[in-house]
Amino acid sequence: MRKVTRSLPAPRSLDKASVPRTKKVKGGAAPAAPAVPPTPTNELDRAKKHFLAALPTSGKRPAFPFKAYKADDVRTQLFKDFHDKCAYCESRYAPTSPVDIEHFRPKGRVKNTKGDGYWWLAMAWDNLLPACIECNRHRRHPTPTPPTRAGKTAKRLGLDERKGVFTSSNVLTTGKQDAFPITGRRLAALTYNYQAEGALLLDPCRDEPDQHLHFHIDPTAPLGLVLPKATRTRTTLAHLTPVPDSKTVPAIRKHAASIQASERGAVSIQTYGLNRLQLVRERTRVLRRLEFYEQLLIETAGIIQDLHAPTANRDARKRSERAITGLQKMQAMVASQIRELAHESAPYSVMVKAWAEDFRRRAALMPAMGP
Numbered sequence: 001m002r003k004v005t006r007s008l009p010a011p012r013s014l015d016k017a018s019v020p021r022t023k024k025v026k027g028g029a030a031p032a033a034p035a036v037p038p039t040p041t042n043e044l045d046r047a048k049k050h051f052l053a054a055l056p057t058s059g060k061r062p063a064f065p066f067k068a069y070k071a072d073d074v075r076t077q078l079f080k081d082f083h084d085k086c087a088y089c090e091s092r093y094a095p096t097s098p099v100d101i102e103h104f105r106p107k108g109r110v111k112n113t114k115g116d117g118y119w120w121l122a123m124a125w126d127n128l129l130p131a132c133i134e135c136n137r138h139r140r141h142p143t144p145t146p147p148t149r150a151g152k153t154a155k156r157l158g159l160d161e162r163k164g165v166f167t168s169s170n171v172l173t174t175g176k177q178d179a180f181p182i183t184g185r186r187l188a189a190l191t192y193n194y195q196a197e198g199a200l201l202l203d204p205c206r207d208e209p210d211q212h213l214h215f216h217i218d219p220t221a222p223l224g225l226v227l228p229k230a231t232r233t234r235t236t237l238a239h240l241t242p243v244p245d246s247k248t249v250p251a252i253r254k255h256a257a258s259i260q261a262s263e264r265g266a267v268s269i270q271t272y273g274l275n276r277l278q279l280v281r282e283r284t285r286v287l288r289r290l291e292f293y294e295q296l297l298i299e300t301a302g303i304i305q306d307l308h309a310p311t312a313n314r315d316a317r318k319r320s321e322r323a324i325t326g327l328q329k330m331q332a333m334v335a336s337q338i339r340e341l342a343h344e345s346a347p348y349s350v351m352v353k354a355w356a357e358d359f360r361r362r363a364a365l366m367p368a369m370g371p
């Protein structure tokens with residue numbers, strides 16, 4: 001998950017849907033039937049009338065036809081702000097698969113709670129995110145099981161690329177859907193004090209995902225896992241939070257607390273399914289590509305070092321200089337490929353950034369990679 005700064009102002013369709021107006025509005029947010037004052041003229045007002053009314057005798061409120069969030073300008077702006085990537089997993093949407101305009105706080109019902117959802121935020125710009133269907137809908141996915149004791153390495157928990165399986169996994173139901181676990185008090189209708197709710201899920205626009213999530217980087221055994229960040233020590237594979245019961249947020253929190261890892265990180269990884277098999281495979285492929293680039297950089301650095309060996313022969317020196325220039329160009333091209341993979345518009349850019357930081361640390365220790 002990458003921190004994203006949402007562009008402002010909000011798309012016009014949302015503005016029209018929630019800002020009180022004296023005149024009838026036109027466009028995507030207009031009421032289906034002609035408004036006659038004082039009939040509500042925008043979507044929020046109509047939603048208020050709908051949701052604040054007494055429950056029908058059936059006890060079930062009919063669905064409300066929210067429309068504003070689906071408007072073209074909302075989609076366009078969201079896709080632009082998030083570089084056509086899922087807000088949660090950073091996967092680029094496949095041209096053939098649908099993308100959900102996701103309500104971070106669910107507009108309909110909220111899992112494990114009674115009553116209505118956050119209907120007044122259905123047309124709120126800061127509540128909308130683009131999400132891939134795998135992060136957003138309940139589906140069953142093979143998910144890696146953590147090492148049962150500290151000290152096991154990524155080799156024990158690996159990915160058999162040929163068979164397309166984890167070496168150790170469970171099939172779990174993940175996907176956010178209508179989940180919105182909190183530790184505080186649920187917002188009352190038409191209130192906006194998000195802070196007091198103590199949301200357990202990470203919001204890429206409001207939170208700092210880096211403080212809660214850690215990408216596992218092990219050059220000896222590339223495996224694209226994301227872990228809840230350790231709160232006191234270095235994050236290791238031992239922090240991969242096992243899910244005793246995938247449906248129970250308290251169990252995930254309890255375990256995260258027992259291993260001193262970010263609870264919000266652990267709950268988010270589980271809820272969005274950030275370690276589902278397909279996603280880990282994609283991220284592992286990127287890591288393998290990065291390892292290949294690393295090898296190229298190291299090999300060329302070694303050859304450049306050899307070519308720098310002093311020689312009295314003028315021709316040989318010139319040939320060496322030409323070869324060095326060629327190799328340095330090649331290094332620059334490889335470095336530019338790595339920068340491209342780490343760019344904010346690239347899939348899994350946060351993991352690539354983590355890899356690059358790790359590589360910089362390792363390279364500083366390699367004699368051939370010195371200045």
Ligand SMILES: [Zn+2]
Nearest residue numbers: 086089132135
């Ligand atoms: Zn996703």
